[in-house]
């Protein structure tokens with residue numbers, strides 16, 4: 001075998017290497033934290049970073065005055081609070097935080113923000129419009145989205161529900177409700193009287209933040225409804241806080257009990273998680289996944305396509321292979337939603353299509369993620385290449401959702417800063433951009 005081939009082969013196996021070093025010790029404030037302490041979920045929660053002053057405190061000299069002032073500027077723009085587990089914080093390359101994919105996802109800098117797209121919406125997916133009772137979105141006939149909590153173990157800068165998740169920021173006033181158990185019973189009543197529903201996604205917020213009792217209360221009440229066949233607990237937790245699966249025995253046992261309860265009824269409990277970068281994956285992730293797998297709990301992943309985080313072939317292939325290796329099914333990669341404070345993260349639809357093409361064939365089909373665009377305005381998730389019309393020059397795609405919203409047209413827009421200078425000028429004029437959009441829709445409606 002040639003040397004080049006050997007090197008290729010080594011790189012092909014790279015996804016099986018999980019870092020197991022004491023990486024947190026590079027953070028000056030945690031240099032004496034033991035492996036045992038770092039692996040304790042209580043220590044992780046207690047030492048989570050929730051204010052930029054804490055960034056400075058734990059980083060010491062690694063936090064330069066430039067970084068600090070950029071962080072402060074970020075706080076004037078971001079729609080999300082800061083909350084980062086020490087696990088994720090310590091995985092950031094603090095020698096070059098500006099380019100680090102984890103820093104980008106969880107710690108906003110003022111210098112990164114761009115103006116919001118003219119057609120952004122706080123509730124881009126129309127979840128509130130399709131909500132028959134508070135905390136529930138019912139869009140697809142047999143599936144609902146239940147949001148029992150608005151809190152998470154980390155706050156992601158790219159969150160699609162920045163309108164309700166976490167606390168208020170300088171730019172967004174939120175009516176955050178935490179975990180409001182009293183209102184959950186209304187959701188159960190609605191579901192009891194809606195026999196078409198078979199599938200419930202329990203999201204939020206994050207199921208990691210439900211207490212063991214709440215996790216069981218929700219799971220068992222849903223599973224007792226005869227027509228509910230499947231529930232999915234959505235949590236970013238495995239990606240950003242694997243220590244909880246490994247050391248919060250009460251929480252893990254509660255999840256396992258609901259899983260066993262479901263099996264007794266011939267029903268399914270699955271966990272949906274949210275890795276977006278291979279840098280989030282370590283030996284801790286592998287150990288957490290071994291625990292879940294041995295309990296027979298299926299885990300699927302939903303990543304979000306983000307500029308500078310995972311929008312290159314090498315990263316996406318590595319992420320896909322690593323997830324497969326960990327027994328996590330790489331289920332979806334989402335085009336970034338058109339929500340506030342996220343224009344710098346968004347990619348063009350073309351990038352999504354090309355990435356899917358590149359990833360397909362690199363591993364087994366069932367472990368290949370489907371790249372989807374969740375249509376603004378509530379058309380639901382559509383495969384990235386299933387648009388009806390795509391004006392790439394002006395970054396306008398037109399879509400239909402024949403079953404979910406028959407007869408309606410939906411539009412998704414590429415980020416303006418990625419368009420040609422001429423197209424950017426057209427977008428700058430309100431009348432011209434409206435005309436371009438109407439022309440694109442007409443191309444589809446005339447057919």
Ligand code: SF4
Nearest residue numbers: 152155156159205236
């Ligand atoms: S974990 Fe999910 S709901 Fe929570 S901030 Fe991140 S993306 Fe939003």
